[in-house]
Amino acid sequence: MIDAKRFERNFNAISEFGALKGGGLTRLAFSKEDLEARKFLINLIEKNGFKLKIDNVGNIYAIYDDGCEADAKPVCVGSHIDSVPNGGFYDGTLGVMAGLEALTSIKEAGIKLKRPLWLINFSCEESSRFKTATIGSKIISGKLSQQRLHELKDEDGISLFEAMSAAGFKPQNLDEAILKENSLHAYLELHIEQGPVLERSGISVGVVSGIAAPIRFEITIHGKADHSGATPMNMRSDALLAASHIIIAANKFAKNKKTAVATVGYVHAKPGVLNVVPGEARLGVDLRDIDKKSLDELNLELRNFIKELSCELKFSYEIRELSSDEPVKLSEHAINLLEDEAKKLGIKTLTLPSGAGHDAMNLTKLASSVGMLFIPCVDGISHNTKEAINFKDAVSATKILTNALIRLSNEE
16 A cells, blocks of 8 residues: 555655765754754655644654544654764664655545544654653653753753754743653554664564663763873773773673673763873763663662772762663554554564664553564664665565554554
């Protein structure tokens, strides 16, 4: 039922905003490139005859409710169009454009629905700019306060509140963007896997069973800047040396868990010159697991290690928590429904967990059923300019998505 050529054409068109000469794109949240891509998406929504709603934090809604029952809870599909720096075309954006194609095809076919269909483009899903992920979906689910918008800042010192305001939104009225608990009937999301499992299994579509959650914090280590030649080794307080111990420990502790991962994504040392012992180091830590108990244990283990290390190497430190999310299990109903629709279409699927976070994880208290579809990415590469897919897989997953939306929208 979907128009595969139109789907790919629209996807390629939106991919031009923020595209890099060497491949991939950079489209940070609320940047010029993001705002241009948003404008393109808005034009498509209006061109296709959907109702448009943009909330006070920039979440974009396309609404199709022709002939639907009054006051029926909507069925939603969504993702995001912002990217990491030097990222790929498919992360997030594929889900938004697949959702738009699904709604457009359903509307064109004149299929009668009991429940409205909503497509949501969530603001600022990536943590690259403000060090906190899934911001738009956190806000609509009541997980992020207006005060936090002032606290979250990018590397230029611009707060999330300021960035939203400069883009023309009204974060001072954030409360109006919050949806009531259990106000949605269902939410589905299509995304690239961002890992190698599907490709290595030779399967074109995955059905997601659960989503790992991150605990993220920034550590600032205070040592002492000294001359690199005149300061004996046993008289140093080297902040970068302390940081290296923490990086190795995070890696070691995560490996001792069954499903946990740990990443130190950046280290900034001061004064950052060759002949001075680093007096300060700031590093960003990202811990993830699909098991909450294991994630909490990893977090505590690393923090205790840092405390003990500070006594041994004689440095002081502060830890600033950036985010603390909980792993979620997705709806059995949604999982079974997606698998059933795939079977009807003759598309083989694999059920697997998501190691990356997604907007879907924030929708579990808003929607009765929450589900996700994955498609393979080449070599499992994502958050990288080399990110690539076979678009036939995207078409297959979008067919499943479309049929699942129809079925969910006609449920009692």
